Amino acid sequence: MIRKRFNYLKRVYKAYLSKEDSQLTFWHGTPSVNQEAEPGKIGQYYMPFTAKAGYKAHLDDQGIPRLDYHGAIGLQYNPIAIAQYGLGNFNLYHRTGREEYRSKFILAADWLKDNLEENGFGVPVWMHHFDFEYQELLRSPWYSGLAQGQGISVLVRACLLTQSEAYLKAAEEAFAAFQLPASEGGVITQDQDANLWIEEYVVTPPSHILNGFIWALWGVYDYYLLRNQKPARELYEAGVKTITENLHRYDTGYWSLYDLSSSKMKMIASPFYHQLHIVQLKVMYTLTGEDVFLRFADRWASYQKRTANRWRAFLQKAIFKILYY
Template sequence: MKKQTLPLAYPFDWSGLENFDYPLDANGIPQVYMGKKLGLKYNPITIAQYGLFHLQKYGTSNDESELKIAQAAAAWLVENFRDWRRDIGAWVYDYDLEFYGPKAPWVSGMAQGLGISLLLRIHQLAADDQILEITQRAFRAFLHPVSEGGVTACFPDGSLIFEEFTTEPPSLVLNGYIFALLGILDYAIFWQNSEAQDLFQVATRGLIKNLHRYDTGYWNLYDLHPTRRLASPMYLKVHVQLLRILAELTGESVFTATVEKWQRYLSSPICRFRWLTGKVLEKIRLFFS
């Protein structure tokens, strides 16, 4: 099968948003503190992002130590890839999350997408057939609904979305959805795969039709879960950058217009005050719910 080379640098830039200052295990793999009950846990999303971040640094510095960090993250993904359901392979979470409520074992569309993006780039530097097989099996999660072990769900209008947290009711987390989309596009480009390309286009059209649901008129929402949480300023910056990437990839004007609007929210003292007030009221509402 003919393959297309991906840019070594992942399109999202974590600079100023995430410093990846996590405890590392003996192999240099980050662990995330999940509270007193769970302690330190491996999070496939964090590990894949950590690898992509250091691969970006390798691309700009040619520092072999950065490449080794990225390769270690990829090796963890290979070693911890599991048979899941149907024909799907996945990075499976073996712990519950209190918020949203996914119960172990569960899988994440964001983890699947980021894992694919890192592994394909690592393969380009050192060919590994096992990595290619893993990406093919990981992609299958995007072909099945959550009820069948996949990561697909629907917006209220029926449009397709990929879930960061595979829950009922759907959480519809915006950044997780777009990171999943970028993984699908990487897969489509690398494999010259028409099924993945069609899936990316269908999902992008669905996002265009539903992007307004995340807009409050002065800020944006982190998700469309019934709790309707406002994004933090950091996550609003993440959303802006992700939409800018989609605008560049697709040429769709709605993404450009939304980027400009949400940037105005970030720079407006009035919008920031409304966000702060809304966040206080949100915490009170969630405390008593």
């Protein structure tokens, strides 16, 4: 156990504090709203992902990105990273018309189309083939509501761009995980108030990661725009309702929480994820017109302006990392 903990902290040190390339090189850009995305239309994605589109650190021989997690995990394909790489290149293609961006987008879309796997319940999902530390060890292979949502966001755009039914078929298969509870191989949980949650990580008890829920919900929204089917519309509306009625639970009074997990010490959002929350809430306001999203976005943005808040959040996050994961 001690050695395992040491190896984890060593890997985290290399990822967060050393100058070596790591998975964070890909994840931790500066979140922003894509002002060219239009609500009610499957066009450019809701965030630019420009830096991610230009990722070159660990491309395989087909041009698909891999991330370096260091330690025992090493280089891995991450379906979420591949989806975001694709969406960033899709945005650039629409802005510039340059074929190189279209080709990179199609590479990502093809990888997602070809790499759906059935989980133990027979549900098509994108698997992560490496162990990963969260509130419990996510043992390989594991799947994610976030991956399902962003993968669908790629596939529906590939379907419209190419008119290929193969992408539509893959999107339909991937959407099945949103129609099943986590206990039956899906990514949905329901709380005591009948709120429906999309889980980034399928763990017990559910952790309700905010950024993963919102990103996944955009995939449901995109699928609804493409298919105009009742199940997708109802799930999207239920997801919006859940977030609007629970945003206050993520508010500490000085910063936002990453999740609502059951750990004794609350998991504060890192500066990156706090900014991501703000951006996501601004997008949600654009998509829904619900004032609560803009209200919390403005409130959380105001928290960033106080040096005391930033230091308090940093110290709490550092202590959490040392004590938990």
